[in-house]
Amino acid sequence: GAVVSQHPSWVICKSGTSVKIECRSLDFQATTMFWYRQFPKQSLMLMATSNEGSKATYEQGVEKDKFLINHASLTLSTLTVTSAHPEDSSFYICSAMSGASYEQYFGPGTRLTVT
Amino acid sequence: ELKVEQNPLFLSMQEGKNYTIYCNYSTTSDRLYWYRQDPGKSLESLFVLLSNGAVKQEGRLMASLDTKARLSTLHITAAVHDLSATYFCAVDLGGSQGNLIFGKGTKLSVKP
Numbered sequence: 001g002a003v004v005s006q007h008p009s010w011v012i013c014k015s016g017t018s019v020k021i022e023c024r025s026l027d028f029q030a031t032t033m034f035w036y037r038q039f040p041k042q043s044l045m046l047m048a049t050s051n052e053g054s055k056a057t058y059e060q061g062v063e064k065d066k067f068l069i070n071h072a073s074l075t076l077s078t079l080t081v082t083s084a085h086p087e088d089s090s091f092y093i094c095s096a097m098s099g100a101s102y103e104q105y106f107g108p109g110t111r112l113t114v115t
Numbered sequence: 116e117l118k119v120e121q122n123p124l125f126l127s128m129q130e131g132k133n134y135t136i137y138c139n140y141s142t143t144s145d146r147l148y149w150y151r152q153d154p155g156k157s158l159e160s161l162f163v164l165l166s167n168g169a170v171k172q173e174g175r176l177m178a179s180l181d182t183k184a185r186l187s188t189l190h191i192t193a194a195v196h197d198l199s200a201t202y203f204c205a206v207d208l209g210g211s212q213g214n215l216i217f218g219k220g221t222k223l224s225v226k227p
Contacts, residue, residue, distance in 0.1 A: 034214075034215075043203065043217045043218065043219045043220050044158075044203070044217045045217075046214060046215065046216075093157050093158070102146060102207060103148075103160070104215060105160075106150075106157050106158040106160070107157060108156070109156070109157040111155075
């Protein structure tokens with residue numbers, strides 16, 4: 001149980017284009033989903049928290065107009081990186097939390113490379 | 116601001132040896148997590164520690180939590196090469212949101 005998927009697992013895009021990453025909870029309803037970014041050899045940094053049906057809460061320093069988050073249902077959240085630049089290249093990991101416990105279940109991650 | 120400090124950040128050890136990774140945090144929290152990350156992969160949950168004095172063991176790994184000292188430890192017993200990975204502790208900020216603050220990670224390399 002408690003499986004979270006992400007799609008795509010890796011993506012290469014050109015500078016200036018937009019990329020959408022999907023995060024799905026496969027066998028539970030996720031009241032809250034989280035998006036993290038991890039640069040090489042660094043720790044995970046929380047980007048934003050989203051609750052189904054409401055606007056995401058962004059961490060300080062994260063541009064909400066650049067990283068668009070949509071939590072449209074209890075099993076799906078999407079992160080769209082708009083007008084991507086090479087410095088946005090990173091490993092993006094989502095996690096999901098059900099209302100039953102505080103534990104977060106992590107997706108397999110999406111490696112984004114912007115050329 | 117909650118700070119989570121892990122040490123050491125790098126650990127090279129021989130197979131068969133024991134070692135402990137430490138995780139200190141700066142504010143009150145009753146929920147602490149340990150994760151393992153292999154290169155190019157996401158996080159694998161190892162332990163969830165929910166109360167003071169909690170101790171959990173799985174195979175060669177044992178984790179403990181002392182909320183009064185704001186300290187958690189991950190002890191490795193008789194290390195084997197398969198344990199080579201990066202280990203993160205994460206502290207829950209509390210409340211209903213479940214926000215996690217991660218330590219910088221400890222890169223463990225177990226050599227024959």
